[in-house]
Amino acid sequence: MNKFRRAFLKTAGAAGALLATAGVGLLKSGEVFAATWNKLAFSSNNMNDAMKNANYGGAVESKDIVLKAPDIAENGAVVPVEVTSNIPGTTSIALFVEKNQYPMVADFELPSGTEPYISTRIKMSQTSNVRVAVRAGGKNYTQVKEVKVTIGGCGG
Amino acid sequence: MADEMKMRATLQGDVADVKVLMTHVMETGLRKDSKTEKFIPAHFIDHVVATLNGKTVLDAQWGIAVAKNPFINFKIKGAKPGDKIALNASDNLGTQYSGETTVAAK
Numbered sequence: 494m495n496k497f498r499r500a501f502l503k504t505a506g507a508a509g510a511l512l513a514t515a516g517v518g519l520l521k522s523g524e525v526f527a528a529t530w531n532k533l534a535f536s537s538n539n540m541n542d543a544m545k546n547a548n549y550g551g552a553v554e555s556k557d558i559v560l561k562a563p564d565i566a567e568n569g570a571v572v573p574v575e576v577t578s579n580i581p582g583t584t585s586i587a588l589f590v591e592k593n594q595y596p597m598v599a600d601f602e603l604p605s606g607t608e609p610y611i612s613t614r615i616k617m618s619q620t621s622n623v624r625v626a627v628r629a630g631g632k633n634y635t636q637v638k639e640v641k642v643t644i645g646g647c648g649g
Numbered sequence: 650m651a652d653e654m655k656m657r658a659t660l661q662g663d664v665a666d667v668k669v670l671m672t673h674v675m676e677t678g679l680r681k682d683s684k685t686e687k688f689i690p691a692h693f694i695d696h697v698v699a700t701l702n703g704k705t706v707l708d709a710q711w712g713i714a715v716a717k718n719p720f721i722n723f724k725i726k727g728a729k730p731g732d733k734i735a736l737n738a739s740d741n742l743g744t745q746y747s748g749e750t751t752v753a754a755k
Binding site for chain 1: 716
């Protein structure tokens with residue numbers, strides 16, 4: 494990937510973020526969403542950038558995060574993923590799929606009072622590492638599991 | 650829009666186990682229509698906020714890789730029977746979705 498393309502993508506991402514801000518402003522009738530949609534992170538097309546842009550940079554591997562996902566997913570369009578963080582002070586949990594075109598899947602902020610747990614279903618385009626990132630006490634932690642996909646769920 | 654969101658909250662001790670199933674295409678924008686060869690525009694839920702009696706208990710941002718007809722399960726401490734749990738979601742086209750349920754006694 495050449496430097497010009499990178500710069501372009503970054504600029505495009507930033508412009509998009511502004512658009513997203515405007516969008517949220519328009520539809521904010523009653524519901525207040527705490528943060529603007531992180532376009533930069535969701536449109537990053539490699540794992541490291543996605544994690545960094547989602548503020549999970551420098552995450553340390555931790556065995557205190559339990560990531561449950563199938564070893565083999567027959568259908569990549571629906572892959573169940575369950576995360577439990579045993580790290581005290583967990584405030585958010587994010588999911589990434591390394592080989593998806595855009596690795597970032599979702600970021601869940603969990604205020605105190607909500608258990609450090611989330612379960613959902615995600616799409617995987619192909620066999621890949623599924624990575625979970627956890628923020629606890631201002632620090633970042635991560636855990637990973639490979640899921641083999643027999644039929645992809647992102648393409649068509 | 651009750652039929653677009655199914656919610657259930659059951660109590661386990663003082664923890665409410667909340668399960669939500671939404672109806673949404675979660676279109677990625679990366680798929681091509683097999684007949685027209687054109688990309689199907691992205692259409693996906695990008696924000697989800699849950700509240701317990703009005704207090705935020707979950708604030709999520711989603712991308713295109715959350716599966717179609719999204720399912721989430723989360724757990725809230727300190728809940729009592731009769732507590733109200735509400736969920737508000739919006740998609741990239743600005744459509745709002747909401748659901749509400751009451752914590753059931755065990």
